[in-house]
Amino acid sequence: AQTVTQSQPxxxxxxxxxxxxxxxxxxxxxxxxxxxxKQPPSRQMILVIRQEAYKQQNATENxxxxxxxxxxxxxxxKISDSQLGDAAxxxxxxxxxxxxxxxxxxxTRLKVLA
Amino acid sequence: GAGVxxxxxxxxxxxxxxxxxxxxxxxxxxxxYWYRQRLGQGLEFLIYFQGNSAPDKSGLPxxxxxxxxxxxxxxxxxxxxxxxxxxxVYLCASSLISGIDEQFFGPGTRLTVL
Numbered sequence: 719a720q721t722v723t724q725s726q727p728x729x730x731x732x733x734x735x736x737x738x739x740x741x742x743x744x745x746x747x748x749x750x751x752x753x754x755x756k757q758p759p760s761r762q763m764i765l766v767i768r769q770e771a772y773k774q775q776n777a778t779e780n781x782x783x784x785x786x787x788x789x790x791x792x793x794x795x796k797i798s799d800s801q802l803g804d805a806a807x808x809x810x811x812x813x814x815x816x817x818x819x820x821x822x823x824x825x826t827r828l829k830v831l832a
Numbered sequence: 833g834a835g836v837x838x839x840x841x842x843x844x845x846x847x848x849x850x851x852x853x854x855x856x857x858x859x860x861x862x863x864x865y866w867y868r869q870r871l872g873q874g875l876e877f878l879i880y881f882q883g884n885s886a887p888d889k890s891g892l893p894x895x896x897x898x899x900x901x902x903x904x905x906x907x908x909x910x911x912x913x914x915x916x917x918x919x920x921v922y923l924c925a926s927s928l929i930s931g932i933d934e935q936f937f938g939p940g941t942r943l944t945v946l
Contacts, residue, residue, distance in 0.1 A: 724874075751931070751932050755935075762835075762937045762938070762939055762940075763923070763925075763935075763937040764937070765934045765935065768934065770932075809874060809875065811875075813931040813932060815930070815931065815932065817888065818880045818882070818887045818888050818931060819877055819880070819888070819891065820865060820867075820877050820880070820931055820935075821877060822867075822874045822875040822876075822877070823874055824873060824874040825873075825874050
């Protein structure tokens with residue numbers, strides 16, 4: 719079975735500081751993709767960053783980067799220079815091509831303190 | 833349209849009634865997904881359409897749930913004989929070709945079963 723685990727229900731970070739959100743996953747498939755999605759309060763879910771499992775290089779999108787440890791099945795999200803607009807629920811997700819299934823974690827609520 | 837739309841935005845129904853939820857994906861998007869998000873929880877994957885076909889329907893919670901897609905466009909999720917545990921936000925998303933692509937989410941339908 720495919721699982722995605724986010725062990726931090728809630729995190730806080732001071733504005734302009736750096737925060738890391740944890741995610742671990744488990745899949746027996748070899749072809750999979752990992753994602754971080756952001757769900758701001760009362761707003762729609764949007765993609766933050768995407769990582770192909772076959773790529774060793776960690777994905778980066780401006781202030782957002784991932785630490786992808788394939789052997790450990792870990793996929794953490796680092797947010798640098800945190801901004802008030804980063805406050806949201808963050809979901810880690812795994813898609814496996816062989817099963818056509820998308821599995822999301824339970825989410826981490828990020829609070830940004832001014 | 834510019835984004836994924838869902839209707840209705842809110843639906844209140846009585847236990848035992850049938851409901852139909854609609855999703856209009858972004859024009860040209862081949863892949864379409866349905867999720868259920870219970871209050872304060874993560875996304876539960878329900879079903880994925882590639883074109884008009886759903887390769888795997890095992891994510892649907894029970895045989896009261898069914899979904900279809902026509903014309904590689906609009907999709908409907910039908911819940912028969914609704915139960916109180918069906919109360920949740922039902923999210924639809926679409927992506928250009930498949931699950932490896934970015935998903936664009938709709939605003940959701942909030943279903944309340946009394």
